[in-house]
Amino acid sequence: MSFDLRFTKGQGTGNDFVLFSDPEGDTELTPTQIAAVCDRRFGVGADGIIRAVRSSNLDDGAAALAEDPRATWFMDYWNADGNVAEMCGNGIRVFTKYLLDQGLAELHPGESMAVGTRAGVRTVTRNGEGFRADLGAWRLAGGEPLVRAKNLPVARPGLGIDVGNPHVVVALADDDELDGLDLAYLPILDPAPEAGANVEFVVPAEPLVEDGVGRIRMRVHERGSGETLSCGTGAVAAALAVRYWAGAGAPDDWRVQVPGGVLGVRVFQAEHGEHVMLSGPAELVFDGVLSLA
Numbered sequence: 001m002s003f004d005l006r007f008t009k010g011q012g013t014g015n016d017f018v019l020f021s022d023p024e025g026d027t028e029l030t031p032t033q034i035a036a037v038c039d040r041r042f043g044v045g046a047d048g049i050i051r052a053v054r055s056s057n058l059d060d061g062a063a064a065l066a067e068d069p070r071a072t073w074f075m076d077y078w079n080a081d082g083n084v085a086e087m088c089g090n091g092i093r094v095f096t097k098y099l100l101d102q103g104l105a106e107l108h109p110g111e112s113m114a115v116g117t118r119a120g121v122r123t124v125t126r127n128g129e130g131f132r133a134d135l136g137a138w139r140l141a142g143g144e145p146l147v148r149a150k151n152l153p154v155a156r157p158g159l160g161i162d163v164g165n166p167h168v169v170v171a172l173a174d175d176d177e178l179d180g181l182d183l184a185y186l187p188i189l190d191p192a193p194e195a196g197a198n199v200e201f202v203v204p205a206e207p208l209v210e211d212g213v214g215r216i217r218m219r220v221h222e223r224g225s226g227e228t229l230s231c232g233t234g235a236v237a238a239a240l241a242v243r244y245w246a247g248a249g250a251p252d253d254w255r256v257q258v259p260g261g262v263l264g265v266r267v268f269q270a271e272h273g274e275h276v277m278l279s280g281p282a283e284l285v286f287d288g289v290l291s292l293a
C-alpha cells in the first residue's frame with residue numbers, strides 16, 4: 001500500500017533536509033523509506049529527514065517534556081542512510097523555521113523556543129535573518145583516535161568531542177591539504193568509536209584570531225550522510241577543538257567557514273556551567289508531495 005507524504009525541503013548553510021509534520025506520531029518511516037527519500041537520484045535528495053512530532057506522542061518526547069514542559073515539539077532526526085541521530089545543529093534551526101512557517105509554533109523577538117531532541121531539550125532564538133541554538137554542555141569524549149582519509153598522506157590524531165552527538169576533529173596543515181581530501185570515502189578511525197562519529201577536518205585562518213573572533217575552515221564527513229556542505233554540531237566541535245588546542249586566552253567567539261557558508265559559535269557561561277551556542281541561517285526551499293510505498 002502506498003501513501004502520500006507532504007514534505008518541505010529546507011537547508012541551513014547547504015546542509016539539506018526533508019521535513020514533514022506528524023503531530024500524532026503515527027507516520028514513522030522505515031530506514032529503507034528514509035534512504036529512498038534522501039537518495040539524490042531516485043528520491044527528493046537530502047542529508048537527513050526531520051519529522052515534527054508532538055513530544056507527548058513519542059517515548060523520547062516524554063523525556064523532553066519532563067526536562068522542560070515547554071518542549072511540546074520533538075525534532076525526530078534521521079540520517080540519509082536511515083539511521084537515527086541524537087542531534088542536528090543545522091537541522092534545529094531549519095526545524096524551527098518549519099514550525100513557524102507551518103503555523104505550528106510562534107517565536108516572538110526576544111523569546112526562545114524549547115525543542116525536544118534525543119540529546120535533550122535545546123532552546124532556539126531568532127538571530128537576525130537566522131536563528132541561534134543553545135546546544136548545551138559539551139565534553140571531550142571518544143579519546144584521540146588516529147584518522148586516515150583519502151589523499152591524506154599519513155594518519156593524523158583526532159580529538160573526540162561530544163556535543164550531544166559524537167565528533168572527531170582533525171587539524172590539517174593548510175588549505176591545500178583540506179581541499180585535496182576526497183571525503184567521498186569514509187575516513188577510518190583507529191580505534192573506531194562504537195557508535196561511529198562525524199569527522200571534521202579543520203584549518204586555522206591566517207591570522208587565527210581577528211577582532212577577538214577565532215576563524216577556521218572546515219570540511220566534514222557526516223556519520224550516516226557522507227560529505228555534506230555543512231554540519232552545525234560539527235562546526236561547534238571544530239571550534240571547541242581548536243579553542244582547546246589554542247589553550248588559555250583563546251577566544252569564546254568563532255566563525256566557521258564551511259563549503260555551504262559561515263556559522264557562528266560562541267562559548268558562554270550558562271546557569272549550570274559552560275554552554276555552546278550555534279548561529280546561522282535557515283531556509284525553506286520548496287514543498288512537495290511524495291508517494292511512498
Ligand SMILES: N[C@@H](CCC[C@H](N)C(=O)O)C(=O)O
Pocket residue numbers: 015048079084085086087088089090091165166198222223224225230231232233234
Ligand atoms: N548535520 C547535522 C548533524 C546530523 C547528525 C549527524 N550526521 C550524526 O549522525 O550525528 C548538524 O548540522 O549538526
